Amino acid sequence: MYRYDQYDQAIVDARVAEFRDQVERRLSGALSEDQFKPLRLMNGLYLQLHAYMLRVAIPYGTLNSAQLRVLADIARRYDRGYGHFTTRQNLQYNWIQLKDAPDILAELAKVEMHAIQTSGNCIRNISSDQYAGAAADEVTDPRPWAELLRQWSTFHPEFSYLPRKFKIAVIAAPKDRAAMRLHDIGIEIVRNADGQQGARIFVGGGMGRTPMIAHEVRDFVGIDDLLSYLEACLRVYNRFGRRDNIYKARIKILLHEIGVDAYREQVEEEFLAVKQLGLDPPKAEFDRIAAFFADPPFQADAPDTIDRSDPAFALWLDQNLAAHKQPGYAIATISLKPAGGIPGDATAEQMELIADLAERYSFDELRVTHAQNLVLPHVRKADLYAVWQALDGAGLAEANLDLIGDIIACPGLDYCSLANARSIPLAQKISNRFADPERQRDLGELKLKISGCINACGHHHAGHIGILGVDRKGTENYQLLLGGSGAEDVSLGRITGPGFDEDGVVDAIERVTDLYKARREPGERFVDTYRRLGMEPFKEVIYARP
Amino acid sequence: MTNSPLRFRDEPEHDEPAVTLDAFLGQSNATAVRIEAGEDARALLPHLDRLALVEVSFPSFRDGRGYSAASVLREAGYRGELRAEGDVLVDQIPLMRRCGFDSFAPAQPVDAAALARALEQQAHVYQGAADGRSPVWRLRHG
Incomplete structure (x- = not known):
């Protein structure tokens, strides 16, 4: 992975x-909170309901074990012993004191980390495919491109x-594991007819109150032109994006209003x-960066078979493993979604254990996923059982990747000053209702995503099942959406109808999954059945009078 | 504005008052112009050789259009005074300098010591801009 130079x-x-x-x-009173606010936001420091929240950047979701240990140490020393992995592959601490924030940033800097541009109206942390550099299906490792963009965008x-x-x-595989087309700019690294790698550029995606799927603006930009092209994309937005209404200020609205063709012409x-x-920069700079992402020294003759005789281990293998480009290796996802748990939370002890496993079994590398899980990207198949046993001993071997228990949820009203409704207790209720692993497996891939307000940090528009918490006359109310996807089959969910209270929405989810089980055809996921049948039959079972 | 602007230029302050963009485009002899945040700096490009001062308005520190206006003018070869006027905060001046502003008329007084520290803060920059500083990739590769 990338290492800092001087x-x-x-x-x-x-x-x-x-x-x-x-x-x-600020502490001396020389700066008012008003004057200080834009400065702290540029460093990822928010003032939340109960305390300051600090958001630490994890560029393109890649970490090493020393970095994760420092994150654990900060959690223990400055927070309440845990951290929260976010849908932007970052880490948030929820109980930070202002006076400690500079010391925390200094601790992070010692392991080449920072909180730069994790908030504010600027280019945020660049996100990517969590399987980058390991996935069997990738064209190339997207992280050198992402690192080039990290540097270009820093203090632009x-x-x-x-x-x-x-x-x-930035992604570089036909399978989209990063919700690429729901970003302001989504980049897919592709190979053209001449075998050259380049960037396919999508602009104007996003969630929030007006969700939109990004439009293709350019089918190929070579590495020699990429920064200039993005400068042009951003300049057109900076000059002509709306500033009169915060809800219409994202680039998606500009594209919607002037049209993709007019935007493209201006760019x-x-x-x-x-x-x-x-x-x-010259190609030599890209090559310098790319060299940091060279393959780790894989064992060429690593055995490609796995002893599946332990049935619990076999279940975890079937659910949480992804295909690695190197024979004899696998990509293992560590679910941070135990039944009844808080999605994306990890304690300091869990982080340290995972750091140890990464150091010992994954060439010192870790990834954070936008679905709020962690990944050991390069595990020898022969070591998987040892890894699983260690995870199982720490309660981290939940075999529910991409199942209904693998819920994405924003922090919600428990922490966030923007939220209208709680997300975490609802996620806990749903994961408890569907706690039976066999039932989860039977339902198959089912991406459930919860946002506690219209800002959509919990990606509810992109959930096969999405839930949006709203405030209805002072009580929390939950709207249900069906049919969204953040993957290569990207789509936006549709609201089923009137909302529910907390228990009501859990019941409604049970009814739609029951209908899916009754009506599915062989091989169909929940979202496929929904797309085939349409909304009506689902509405009928949700709102049927008893 | 009674205070004289903070200037990073050697020649004396231009003494002609800045006219509006419309007025400037409608008359041939003005040498100083003020552009509001929503106005298109590109309209000035045919007239750069007769301009001595361009004042760019910042109605709110959050309104970043002026950074692009400045960049557009400098990239087109404008060498006269380029002034940021309005809600300009001390911690923004280093970024504005990078976009080519060399004169500042902040609505609120600026703490000179804080400004000096802010301007000294970053010895290196990652990207090229109108100030011509060498980005670190150039330092790395010569």
């Missing part, structure tokens, strides 16, 4: 010093006060001008 380290260290200065000015002088936040995802015109400025 320049990267100097930039992050300078940021820590700057923020320490700003916090001192022109794009630090955009109309609204700006999220970029191409801007690109011709920007390309003359020499903003694109």
